[in-house]
Amino acid sequence: MCIRVEGRAYIGGHFVRIRLGREGCKTVQFSNDYIILPGMVDIHVHFRDWELAHKETLEGGAAAALAGGVVAVGDMPNTKPHIRTAELYKKRLGEGARLPIVYRVHMGVPVDLRELDIARPPTVKVYPEDVAEFGWGHIEALARRCAGLGCTLIFHCEDPAYFKDGERPPEAEMACVEKARRLAWDTEARVHLTHVSLPQTVDIARGWATVDVTPHHLFLDRENCKLGGLCLVNPRLREPGLRKLLLARLAAGLVDIYATDHAPHTPEEKKSDSPPPGICSLDIALSLLLSLWKRGVLTLDDVVRLYSHRPARFLNVNNDIIGGVFTIIKLEEFTVRGEEFAGRCKYTPFEGFRAFGVVVATAVGGKIFFRNGEVYDV
Numbered sequence: 001m002c003i004r005v006e007g008r009a010y011i012g013g014h015f016v017r018i019r020l021g022r023e024g025c026k027t028v029q030f031s032n033d034y035i036i037l038p039g040m041v042d043i044h045v046h047f048r049d050w051e052l053a054h055k056e057t058l059e060g061g062a063a064a065a066l067a068g069g070v071v072a073v074g075d076m077p078n079t080k081p082h083i084r085t086a087e088l089y090k091k092r093l094g095e096g097a098r099l100p101i102v103y104r105v106h107m108g109v110p111v112d113l114r115e116l117d118i119a120r121p122p123t124v125k126v127y128p129e130d131v132a133e134f135g136w137g138h139i140e141a142l143a144r145r146c147a148g149l150g151c152t153l154i155f156h157c158e159d160p161a162y163f164k165d166g167e168r169p170p171e172a173e174m175a176c177v178e179k180a181r182r183l184a185w186d187t188e189a190r191v192h193l194t195h196v197s198l199p200q201t202v203d204i205a206r207g208w209a210t211v212d213v214t215p216h217h218l219f220l221d222r223e224n225c226k227l228g229g230l231c232l233v234n235p236r237l238r239e240p241g242l243r244k245l246l247l248a249r250l251a252a253g254l255v256d257i258y259a260t261d262h263a264p265h266t267p268e269e270k271k272s273d274s275p276p277p278g279i280c281s282l283d284i285a286l287s288l289l290l291s292l293w294k295r296g297v298l299t300l301d302d303v304v305r306l307y308s309h310r311p312a313r314f315l316n317v318n319n320d321i322i323g324g325v326f327t328i329i330k331l332e333e334f335t336v337r338g339e340e341f342a343g344r345c346k347y348t349p350f351e352g353f354r355a356f357g358v359v360v361a362t363a364v365g366g367k368i369f370f371r372n373g374e375v376y377d378v
């Protein structure tokens, strides 16, 4: 069965009442208590699967995305095995193609850089572990090759030389950013710094790198997140003062992209004595961002720029309302409950947070997925 949606859409900076879908389909009307936004795009998620399917699967990840109004994702290559060859890269892309959302994966750092010539990935993700294992020389060679091939290096920017006794201080990020800056300058490679945790990084990146920030580095800090393993993430949560300055950079329009770093682990792992780093927020990331609109910190233009238009351009995917890629939001406040999350990850340090904007439906690929589980052609 097909439906046609009628409601108030935010297009080109204005609200307009529109009809989306084909003639002859049953029309479903949404009152002015709802808004229609372009599909959200998250360039940084971990959908795991393969040997880590106990943490999350491609299907579980896609369900969390749809629940959060997200129509396209950029998955990370630190799967098991790590995606370092053209063969694994293409295998993963092929598997992702079966999902109801648009799926991309960033390639991992190849041991043999010739893999890039075969895979031709638009993006390559560099981890501190890659720097520790292969050295900065290998990353520089990668950057040169990427510059030639036109791919973008995505840095998880923390220099492992600064890790000490299990701690990862802000200096690790600052040192890495300086190295990445030189590398961008010397090689002319395009650089993106992901999940930056310091306001200084946003400032220093201007002119040579783009940056994204996560919901957890914007909302959570060492004072307000005291849930042990649940609050553990890389880069670490920072002091409240630094968090507020990062939020101020976002409000000032200095941040390019908002991305979750949605990183599921099992609850047992997170509660253990040595919890792995990672926070789940894909289901609620848009609502957290909309709560900043509600509070007057951001405009609605900021919201769609940060979590839809800019990341759509980054991944080269469609986020066009008129093209049938949209999400419908009910304008009401709600309390975050991890148990309501749609993927495998059903816990979050945002538990109990008040967020704004309930995602009631997400449309992509000719289908509309409603919160209650109903699916229609559109």
Ligand code: DOR
Pocket: 046, 078, 156, 232, 233, 234, 235, 261, 263, 264, 276, 277, 278, 279
């Ligand atoms: O906290 C994190 N968890 N940061 C990362 O960069 C990796 C991620 C994961 O894969 O669990």
